[in-house]
Structures are given as structure tokens and as C-alpha cells.
Amino acid sequence: MATVARIISAEGAQEEVITRFDIHQIIQHAGLMVSFILLAVTGLPLKFPDWAVSQWWAGVWGGIETLRATHHFAAWMMGAVALYHALYILYSVLILKKPFPVKMLPSWRDFIVFFQELGYFLGLRKERPLVDRFHWREKFDYWAIFWGMPVMGISGFIMMYPVWATKFLPGWVVPAALVAHSDEAMLALIWIFMVHIFFNHFAPGVFPLNTSIFTGKVSRERYRREHPLEYERLTGTDERKEAE
Amino acid sequence: MRGLALSLAAGFASAVVMLAFSGGQIYALDENNCLSCHGNPELTKTNGEGKEVSLYVSEEAVNTAAHRFIDCTTCHTAQPHQVNTPLTKLSLAQKCGTCHQYQYKLHLQSVHGQQLAQGNPDVATCVDCHSPTGNPHSVIRVLEYSAPAYKKNIAQTCAKCHDNEELMASYGIVEKVYESYMRSFHGKAIQLGTYEITQLDKATCTNCHGYHDIKSTRDPTSPVSGVQNLAKTCEQCHPGAGVEFARGFLGHKEASPENIPAAHYTEVFFTILLTVVVVAGAFVVVTAVVRFAINRWREE
Numbered sequence: 001m002a003t004v005a006r007i008i009s010a011e012g013a014q015e016e017v018i019t020r021f022d023i024h025q026i027i028q029h030a031g032l033m034v035s036f037i038l039l040a041v042t043g044l045p046l047k048f049p050d051w052a053v054s055q056w057w058a059g060v061w062g063g064i065e066t067l068r069a070t071h072h073f074a075a076w077m078m079g080a081v082a083l084y085h086a087l088y089i090l091y092s093v094l095i096l097k098k099p100f101p102v103k104m105l106p107s108w109r110d111f112i113v114f115f116q117e118l119g120y121f122l123g124l125r126k127e128r129p130l131v132d133r134f135h136w137r138e139k140f141d142y143w144a145i146f147w148g149m150p151v152m153g154i155s156g157f158i159m160m161y162p163v164w165a166t167k168f169l170p171g172w173v174v175p176a177a178l179v180a181h182s183d184e185a186m187l188a189l190i191w192i193f194m195v196h197i198f199f200n201h202f203a204p205g206v207f208p209l210n211t212s213i214f215t216g217k218v219s220r221e222r223y224r225r226e227h228p229l230e231y232e233r234l235t236g237t238d239e240r241k242e243a244e
Numbered sequence: 245m246r247g248l249a250l251s252l253a254a255g256f257a258s259a260v261v262m263l264a265f266s267g268g269q270i271y272a273l274d275e276n277n278c279l280s281c282h283g284n285p286e287l288t289k290t291n292g293e294g295k296e297v298s299l300y301v302s303e304e305a306v307n308t309a310a311h312r313f314i315d316c317t318t319c320h321t322a323q324p325h326q327v328n329t330p331l332t333k334l335s336l337a338q339k340c341g342t343c344h345q346y347q348y349k350l351h352l353q354s355v356h357g358q359q360l361a362q363g364n365p366d367v368a369t370c371v372d373c374h375s376p377t378g379n380p381h382s383v384i385r386v387l388e389y390s391a392p393a394y395k396k397n398i399a400q401t402c403a404k405c406h407d408n409e410e411l412m413a414s415y416g417i418v419e420k421v422y423e424s425y426m427r428s429f430h431g432k433a434i435q436l437g438t439y440e441i442t443q444l445d446k447a448t449c450t451n452c453h454g455y456h457d458i459k460s461t462r463d464p465t466s467p468v469s470g471v472q473n474l475a476k477t478c479e480q481c482h483p484g485a486g487v488e489f490a491r492g493f494l495g496h497k498e499a500s501p502e503n504i505p506a507a508h509y510t511e512v513f514f515t516i517l518l519t520v521v522v523v524a525g526a527f528v529v530v531t532a533v534v535r536f537a538i539n540r541w542r543e544e
Contacts (some may be wrong), residue, residue, distance in 0.1 A: 171491030183514035
């Protein structure tokens with residue numbers, strides 16, 4: 001859970017920050033990011049093999065064998081991160097007896113917020129909707145990975161060991177795994193580079209980079225702006241009423 | 245010891261002299277000076293049918309050909325001006341077969357060779373796959389990077405005929421074999437690999453279909469006819485591959501409701517998912533960009 005703390009910023013000025021992520025979450029995101037980028041740069045040439053840039057890039061890596069070995073390595077790394085995350089959740093719920101992180105579960109309110117925000121972007125509403133601990137995009141990112149991880153993991157595993165897989169599975173799983181792996185990868189890649197990168201690098205208030213997932217800390221001011229509902233709960237203040 | 249040093253020095257000196265005088269150019273063996281006339285691009289004759297045919301032999305091509313040290317008369321007989329052999333695809337193969345007997349024998353048993361024997365001019369003869377220009381004088385060794393039969397180039401060489409939709413349709417071959425190969429794991433691996441032979445241990449057309457003895461897929465003795473034969477062919481590179489592994493092969497066709505429907509419906513599902521999510525995401529980002537731009541503009 002988020003806590004309020006004071007840190008001394010690099011400039012020496014006191015800045016109030018709120019801890020948003022713990023060390024495990026920071027490591028999980030970093031591992032996911034590194035393995036995702038590795039998988040993308042080693043997987044894309046296979047998706048577009050006739051592009052000159054793919055052939056050049058495969059040469060840079062020292063040929064398709066290295067490319068493939070790196071892709072497999074990054075895949076195991078991503079699998080390890082997924083396992084780490086699952087164990088982390090289980091450990092905090094079962095051993096540490098922390099409450100189950102229900103705030104990540106999608107709710108009806110997320111759909112309302114989605115359309116309210118779209119209404120704000122389209123100029124139909126004056127205000128942005130108020131967000132609790134997780135924005136609908138953050139939940140979407142999380143659950144997209146939750147769905148994508150088994151899809152990519154299972155289809156990738158079938159393609160890594162096709163002979164073994166067809167020992168007890170029907171032959172069609174191999175071509176089916178290929179289309180699933182390829183399309184789901186493009187989906188993840190487009191979403192991350194179009195939506196995730198835009199809202200975490202280029203949107204006003206975070207440009208050039210929203211550092212919260214790397215440091216775990218968010219300034220009090222930004223927390224109030226971006227997650228007002230949780231901020232109110234944390235600080236016990238109702239900023240909106242005070243402002244009136 | 246002194247003798248050894250002297251001979252080393254002498255060897256080095258003679259190597260330098262040889263290199264200095266060689267100039268890097270290799271000339272084809274031309275014992276009878278055939279090229280003094282046939283090296284002229286304008287040399288022609290009028291054949292029995294009254295058609296003008298070129299008698300030109302490119303010296304440049306011959307100098308780099310695999311047979312550059314075999315004299316012209318080896319193939320063209322000791323009295324090259326006396327003979328009047330009909331030049332057909334079959335007679336060309338016969339000529340190669342006088343030395344390359346084993347390959348010629350296999351070729352005659354292949355689907356190409358059988359058609360060749362029946363006088364079909366469509367099918368491949370030796371030079372169609374072994375000469376970059378189709379000219380017998382330009383035949384080069386298989387391990388040269390520019391050789392049409394070099395591993396990296398084989399698919400393109402087969403595609404010269406097998407990617408010709410009209411020609412293939414006349415033989416009842418409707419599958420887009422070249423395109424589907426290039427989309428496959430094997431094709432992608434060959435495309436992304438360099439020309440180094442160590443990068444080319446991937447299957448291309450000939451690894452499954454055979455080369456000199458290539459069979460029609462409808463021939464029950466073809467290595468790819470029927471799932472049993474296919475599984476054995478897969479196993480050459482994929483140890484332990486069984487019949488079920490071979491059943492996963494799309495047969496050079498797209499997945500469809502008739503051809504491995506599960507793969508087809510997987511594709512449909514993921515295409516819809518991809519399209520819906522990407523369109524929704526793009527809409528959110530574009531509207532957000534417009535909104536943030538308007539906000540900024542109003543502030544100023």
C-alpha cells in the first residue's frame with residue numbers, strides 16, 4: 001500500500017513523495033521491460049523476413065541462430081518474471097496476510113471511466129474522471145499481460161519443441177501456435193508502443209518519462225492529480241471540498 | 245638449418261613473383277583458339293530452318309565457368325564444325341550425362357527427366373538450375389554464392405518456373421509453393437541467414453522434394469507423398485518427428501476451413517482481437533493528442 005514520505009531531492013529541496021510501488025513490483029516491471037524489448041527486437045525480423053532492415057539486423061546479431069537463442073533466453077526470462085509475480089501475490093496474500101489486491105480487478109466503474117475520459121478527450125466533458133489506485137489503462141496493461149503471458153508462453157513453447165509437443169497433442173497445434181504467437185505479439189507491441197509509451201512518456205505531466213515504476217515514488221502533487229480518489233483515502237483529506 | 249632457411253626464402257620470393265605476374269585473371273582453356281572467332285558477339289549462322297542463330301560464346305562467362313579448364317572440343321567433339329546435333333533440352337542433358345553419368349541417370353528418372361524424354365520443353369534440364377544465365381557455357385560450381393543451385397538461391401531458382409502461376413496451372417499445381425515456402429519457418433530462416441554455408445543448414449525445396457531425382461508429389465515414391473513419407477522426410481532434420489508432426493504441415497496452402505481448420509479459426513480469432521484492440525487504442529491516443537494540444541493552445 002502506498003505510504004507518504006519525505007525525501008530530499010537531488011537539488012536539496014524537500015519534496016513530498018508517496019510510495020506507489022514496492023521493490024518487487026519495480027523489479028518485475030524492469031524484468032518485463034527488458035525481456036519484452038529483447039523478445040521484440042529478436043522476434044520482429046522473423047515476422048518481416050523479406051525486409052532489408054530485418055536481414056541487416058539478423059546480420060548484426062551474427063545470424064539467425066544467435067537471434068533465436070536470444071529470443072529463447074528472453075522468453076525464459078519473461079516466464080521467470082511471470083512466476084516471480086505469481087509467487088509474490090501468493091506470498092503477500094497467504095503468508096503476509098495482506099488483503100488480496102482487489103483494486104487491480106476490473107470493475108464496472110472502469111468502463112464508465114473509460115467513456116468519461118473519452119468524452120473529455122472528445123470535448124464532451126469539462127473534467128477528467130477521478131481515478132482510484134489504478135487507471136483503466138493500467139488495469140488493461142496488467143490484464144493484457146495476464147492473458148498474453150500464457151498465450152505467448154504456450155504457443156512459443158510449442159514452437160520451441162514442436163516434435164515433443166506433437167507427441168501428445170494433435171499436429172495442428174504447431175501452425176495454430178504460429179498464428180497465435182505472431183498476432184498476439186503484434187498486438188502487444190502495437191499497444192505498448194502506441195498507448196503505453198504515449199501516456200507514460202509524451203502525455204502532459206509525465207514528459208519525458210513517468211519515473212514512478214522505476215523509483216516506486218510519485219510526488220504528492222502528481223498523485224493528487226492522477227489518482228485523486230486514492231490520494232483522498234491516504235491523506236484523509238477531501239481536496240475537492242477544500243478547494244470549494 | 246641454413247638450407248631450410250634458404251628454401252623458405254626462395255619459396256617466398258617465387259610466391260611474390262607469381263602473385264605479381266598472375267594479375268588475378270584466369271583464362272579458360274582454349275586449345276584450338278575457338279574463341280578467336282566465337283568470342284565475337286556478331287558471329288551468327290543461318291540454320292536449316294532459315295533462322296539466324298548466334299554463335300557467340302562470352303569469354304568472360306567461360307573464364308569463370310566450372311568447366312573453364314575443359315577444352316571446347318570435349319563437349320563439341322573433335323570436329324565441331326562437322327556435326328549438326330539438334331539442340332534440345334534433352335540433348336543438352338545427354339551431353340552433360342557423358343561425364344556426369346550418375347546425375348544424368350537420376351535426372352532421367354525424375355519428373356523433369358521423364359517429361360524431357362517425351363520432348364516437353366517446359367521442364368528443367370541441367371543448365372536451367374546450374375547456369376545463372378541458362379547458358380551451358382556459364383555453368384558454375386554449386387558452392388559459388390551466385391550459383392542458382394547454391395543453397396541460399398535454390399528457392400529462387402525453382403521459383404523461375406514454379407512461381408509462374410499460368411505455367412503451373414497447366415500442370416494442375418495450384419499451390420503458391422514459393423510464397424508459402426518463404427512464409428514458413430524454413431523460408432524465413434534461409435532469408436535471414438547470410439550466404440555463409442554454416443548459416444544455411446535449413447530446409448529448402450530440394451531437402452524435402454529431392455533434386456536430381458525430384459518426383460511429383462502425386463508419385464507415391466515421392467518423399468513428400470502421403471503423411472507417412474512426409475513424416476520420414478521431416479525426421480531427417482527433426483529427430484523423433486512422427487506422423488502427427490507431419491500433419492501440422494499446411495501443404496504449401498493457407499489455413500482454411502478445409503485445410504487445418506483449427507489454425508484457420510485461431511487466425512480469425514486473433515485477427516479480430518488485434519484489429520479491435522488496436523483501433524480502440526489508436527482512437528484513445530489520437531483523441532488524447534488532440535485534447536492535450538487544444539488545452540495547451542488555450543493556456544497560451
